[in-house]
Amino acid sequence: MSMSQEEIEALMNGSIPDMPDMSEDLSEESIEDISIEDSNDDDDINDILAGIEGIVDDDVDTSMDEENFEDILASIDDITVDDIEDEESVETKNQSDKYPLPVENENKVVNQLNEVAADSEQKASQIFDVLSFILDENNEIQNYNKQMSEFIESQIELLDSLSTKFPNINIFTENKEEAKKLVETSKELSSKVDGENNKVFEAMELMQYHDINRQKIERVMAVIRKLNSYLNGIFEDDSNGPEVQVAKHISGDDHDTVDADDIESLINEFSEQ
Amino acid sequence: MRILIVDDSSTMRRIIGNVVQQLGVAKEDFDEAEDGVVAWKLFKDNNNYDVVLTDWNMPNMNGLELVKTIRGVDKTVPIVMITTEGGKGEVITALKAGVNNYIVKPFSAEILKEKLDGLVKG
Numbered sequence: 202m203s204m205s206q207e208e209i210e211a212l213m214n215g216s217i218p219d220m221p222d223m224s225e226d227l228s229e230e231s232i233e234d235i236s237i238e239d240s241n242d243d244d245d246i247n248d249i250l251a252g253i254e255g256i257v258d259d260d261v262d263t264s265m266d267e268e269n270f271e272d273i274l275a276s277i278d279d280i281t282v283d284d285i286e287d288e289e290s291v292e293t294k295n296q297s298d299k300y301p302l303p304v305e306n307e308n309k310v311v312n313q314l315n316e317v318a319a320d321s322e323q324k325a326s327q328i329f330d331v332l333s334f335i336l337d338e339n340n341e342i343q344n345y346n347k348q349m350s351e352f353i354e355s356q357i358e359l360l361d362s363l364s365t366k367f368p369n370i371n372i373f374t375e376n377k378e379e380a381k382k383l384v385e386t387s388k389e390l391s392s393k394v395d396g397e398n399n400k401v402f403e404a405m406e407l408m409q410y411h412d413i414n415r416q417k418i419e420r421v422m423a424v425i426r427k428l429n430s431y432l433n434g435i436f437e438d439d440s441n442g443p444e445v446q447v448a449k450h451i452s453g454d455d456h457d458t459v460d461a462d463d464i465e466s467l468i469n470e471f472s473e474q
Numbered sequence: 475m476r477i478l479i480v481d482d483s484s485t486m487r488r489i490i491g492n493v494v495q496q497l498g499v500a501k502e503d504f505d506e507a508e509d510g511v512v513a514w515k516l517f518k519d520n521n522n523y524d525v526v527l528t529d530w531n532m533p534n535m536n537g538l539e540l541v542k543t544i545r546g547v548d549k550t551v552p553i554v555m556i557t558t559e560g561g562k563g564e565v566i567t568a569l570k571a572g573v574n575n576y577i578v579k580p581f582s583a584e585i586l587k588e589k590l591d592g593l594v595k596g
Contacts, residue, residue: 204560206585209576212565325485333488402496402583405489409580412483416531416558 311422318418325411332401332408339394339401346394350387356380475594476520477504480513480528480540481556486579490527490556493583497590510535514543523551525593530557530568538571545572552593556581 204212302308360377367373450458459467477494481487487506494504505520507513509532517523526544530537541553552574557564560578568576575589 204562204565204578206578206581208562209565209578212562213569213575322483322485326488329485329488333492402492405492406580406582408485409489412481412486413558413579415483419531 311425314418314422314425318415321411321415325408329405329408332405335401336398339398342394343391346387346390350384350391353380353383353387357384475499475503475524476522478507478513478516478523478526478528479504480507480510480526480532480537482508482529482532484508486529486556490586493586494590496583497587509533510537510540510543513540517544517548525590526551526553527556528553530555530559530564538568541568541571541573554589554593556586 306312357377357380360373360380364370364373364377452458477499479487479490479494481490487508491501491504491506495501505516505523507516510528511534513526513528514535517526528537528540535543537555537557541555544551544553549572553572554575554577555568555573556577556579558579559565559568565576574593577585577589
């Protein structure tokens with residue numbers, strides 16, 4: 202079980218806290234609650250559907266018989282059900298040809314996982330570049346904003362002294378008020394950029410999960426390697442005996458075996474020839 | 475403050491570097507190493523680090539071996555282990571090997587700042 206930061210702190214301070222039993226977290230009761238809620242959800246969805254348009258599953262006409270279906274297909278493209286069945290059987294055959302995959306480097310599971318981990322590391326680095334770029338740009342924006350704000354502050358001072366000196370000229374007072382509003386806008390902009398920076402830092406922190414997930418992949422790879430070595434060991438034949446030819450069909454097999462009658466009829470067939 | 479960041483994940487090194495920079499450490503004041511072998515070479519050659527932040531699971535030489543190797547020549551430099559290894563046994567093993575503090579990934583920037591502050595002040 203993994204330790205929390207608090208537990209590590211406690212350990213550093215010399216006291217080892219009691220570790221809670223995680224199995225208590227998932228009681229049968231809570232699992233039952235979840236399944237009851239799920240079934241309620243399904244009922245609710247049916248009720249809502251029925252309530253809105255009067256649609257009930259039973260209303261849908263699924264009684265199209267095979268003959269009609271065949272007629273429709275034939276009228277469209279001269280396709281018959283047999284054609285579709287043929288295609289399906291070809292697809293199934295292709296699938297069965299594909300698996301198990303041949304033992305080639307690109308199909309080896311550990312190689313594939315290794316590739317996923319490496320690719321993911323590369324992409325994570327690129328995402329980090331983008332986040333770093335946003336942070337740098339935001340810093341630039343903050344610098345420009347600061348310069349603007351400083352200039353506006355100096356203009357406010359100027360307009361303040363002008364409006365005091367020439368109280369009858371309204372434009373000075375009006376512009377001073379406008380400039381004060383701009384200073385507020387600048388502060389708001391600065392706080393929005395700060396907020397955005399915090400979100401970028403948050404995203405950078407979350408990118409630690411890339412490393413954690415990579416290590417989980419590496420753990421799976423280690424299990425596969427150990428399993429491979431174990432299976433190779435347990436199936437290894439160190440008797441050095443000659444390879445014995447094995448029987449292809451043995452009585453009791455499900456397919457391709459013949460009984461006494463089959464044998465008789467085969468013998469008769471051959472004798473007639 | 476000179477810091478040595480050791481992690482085989484380049485993303486993790488950048489994340490840690492970012493936090494360190496937020497603390498006011500300039501980019502040229504921290505070095506990065508992708509495994510214990512490179513880290514040990516940097517440590518030997520420079521011998522001027524104020525803090526070492528190291529991962530545990532790395533190729534060539536892991537973090538625990540690095541800690542033991544450093545402790546063989548330097549008993550004082552603060553070392554923080556930053557790792558996904560969150561088991562009690564691992565924490566105890568790392569402490570016995572000579573780490574001053576231990577952080578389990580994923581961690582918040584605040585935690586690392588707190589620990590570094592503690593080490594620098596302490």
